[in-house]
Amino acid sequence: MKVLVYRNLSKDLSGEWLASCINILSSEDIDYKVISDDDLKLSEKADAMFVLGGDGTILNLTEFATNNDIPIIGVNAGKLGFLTEFEQCEMSEAVSLLKKGELICDKRSNFLCKLNGKSYLSLNDIVLQRIKVEERGNNVTTLDVEIDNIKVEKFIGDGVIVSTPTGSTAYSLSAGGPILAPGINVFSITPIAAHSFNQRAIVYSADSLCKISVKSECATGLFIDGIYAQQLKNGETLLIERNSKPTVFLRRKGFNFYNRLNYKLKDRTAEV
Numbered sequence: 666m667k668v669l670v671y672r673n674l675s676k677d678l679s680g681e682w683l684a685s686c687i688n689i690l691s692s693e694d695i696d697y698k699v700i701s702d703d704d705l706k707l708s709e710k711a712d713a714m715f716v717l718g719g720d721g722t723i724l725n726l727t728e729f730a731t732n733n734d735i736p737i738i739g740v741n742a743g744k745l746g747f748l749t750e751f752e753q754c755e756m757s758e759a760v761s762l763l764k765k766g767e768l769i770c771d772k773r774s775n776f777l778c779k780l781n782g783k784s785y786l787s788l789n790d791i792v793l794q795r796i797k798v799e800e801r802g803n804n805v806t807t808l809d810v811e812i813d814n815i816k817v818e819k820f821i822g823d824g825v826i827v828s829t830p831t832g833s834t835a836y837s838l839s840a841g842g843p844i845l846a847p848g849i850n851v852f853s854i855t856p857i858a859a860h861s862f863n864q865r866a867i868v869y870s871a872d873s874l875c876k877i878s879v880k881s882e883c884a885t886g887l888f889i890d891g892i893y894a895q896q897l898k899n900g901e902t903l904l905i906e907r908n909s910k911p912t913v914f915l916r917r918k919g920f921n922f923y924n925r926l927n928y929k930l931k932d933r934t935a936e937v
Contacts, residue, residue: 666695666696666712666763666764667695667696667697667698667710667711667712668690668695668696668697668698668711668712668713668714668715668763669697669698669699669700669709669711669713669714669715669735670683670686670687670690670697670698670699670700670714670715670717671699671700671701671714671715671716671717671718671722671726672686672699672717672718672742673717673718673719673722673742676717676718676719676722676742677717677718677742682717682740682742682753682756683699683717685753685756686715686717686740686756686760687699689756689757689760690760693760693761693764695760695763695764698711705726705728705729706729708732708733709729709733709735710733711733711735712735712736712763713735713736713737713738713763713915714726714730714735714736714737714738715738715740715756715759716737716738716739716740716749717740717742717753718739718740718742719741719742719744719746719749720746720747720748720749721891722742723737723739723748723749723788724748724788724789724890724891725890727775727786727787727788727890727912728786730912730913731775731786731788731908731910731911731912731913732786732910734910734913735913736770736913736914736915737912737913737914737915738750738751738759738763738768738914738915739751739914740752740753740755740756740759741753746929747834747925747929747930748831748914750914750915750916750917750920762917763915767918768915768916768917768918769915769916769917769918769920770913770914770915771847771913771914771915771916771920772848772911772912772913773788773829773830773831773847773911773912773913773914774829774830774831774850774852774871774907774908774911774912775787775788775829775831775907775908775910775911775912776788776791776827776829776852776905776906776907776908777905777906777907777908777909778791778889778903778904778905778906779903779904780887780894780895780897780901780902780903780904781895781901783894783895785887785889785894786889786908787829787832787889787890788829788831788832788890788912789828789829789831789832789835789836789890789891790826790827790828790829790832790835790836790837790890790891791826791827791887791888791889791903791905792824792825792826792827792836792857792887792888792891793806793808793824793825793877793879793885793886793887793888793897793903794806794823794824794825794857794885794886794888795823795824795883795884795885795886796884796885796886796896797884804883805821805822805823805860805881805883806821806822806823806824806879806881806883806885807819807820807821807879807880807881807883808820808821808824808825808877808878808879808880808885809877809878809880810825810854810867810875810876810877811875811876811877811878812869812873812874812875812876813873813874814874814876817854817867817869818864818867819880820856820859820864821859821860821861821864822856822857822858822859822860822861822864823857823858824856824857824885825854825855825856825857825877826840826842826853826854826855826857827852827853827854827875827877827905828842828845828852828853828854828855829845829852830845830846830847830848830849830851830852831847831912832890833845833853834926834930836891837853837855837866840855840856840857841855841866842855842866843866843868844926845868846922846923847922850870850871850872851868851869851870851871852868852869852870852871852875852907853866853867853868853869854866854867854869854875871907872907873906874904874905874906875904875905875906876902876903876904876905877902877903877905878900878901878902878903879897879898879899879900879901879902880899880900881899882899884896885897887903
């Protein structure tokens with residue numbers, strides 16, 4: 666068995682977590698390789714990858730893990746840890762369960778989107794949103810949305826969020842979108858600050874092709890899992906479809922999405 670280990674340097678400044686993970690893997694005679702950001706453009710073979718960080722760290726590793734067919738074992742070093750399965754104090758348990766083959770696969774759909782000859786992979790969401798590039802200009806963006814070449818809606822406002830079930834509990838939820846359970850074959854489109862009472866979130870089949878075209882001079886930015894990718898001009902169209910490869914997480918048996926939803930998101934104001 667071979668595993669990869671990636672740590673978020675900003676979360677593990679002293680290297681304590683990395684050293685602990687390495688010691689546990691060594692004690693279980695598991696072959697490991699520590700990888701850094703420079704390795705994420707390479708091809709790797711491994712049975713699993715330990716990610717020491719938060720949800721953002723996992724999102725940054727989605728493309729690497731998915732393209733290389735490597736399941737992710739998330740160890741929480743962030744605040745929310747919605748995507749992670751283990752806390753730092755549970756690393757020994759995580760390694761033991763992995764060695765015994767007692768972790769289960771949790772397959773998550775992700776997006777493949779294309780714009781101007783570039784392709785992007787997204788686990789959570791794809792956002793088209795107005796951005797400020799000049800002091801003056803249109804204050805709202807207009808976006809035409811098509812599903813399987815059928816016009817669905819013209820969204821006028823700050824933009825739209827196209828979300829996977831995994832991402833439905835992130836930005837989309839904050840904007841009033843629906844919670845989608847993992848494993849269901851749907852995606853959602855949620856307007857951001859729509860300038861109409863009639864514009865609401867839309868749930869559509871994940872087997873469909875979604876096209877979003879900019880129909881205004883307002884500067885509109887493309888964001889992939891929260892990271893700015895590029896700007897769209899008036900008349901340009903973004904293509905969004907389900908990627909052929911899922912992103913795979915390894916979890917304990919008995920993983921319950923609804924329990925996690927209640928535990929992690931029930932009352933986050935209590936942390937403030």
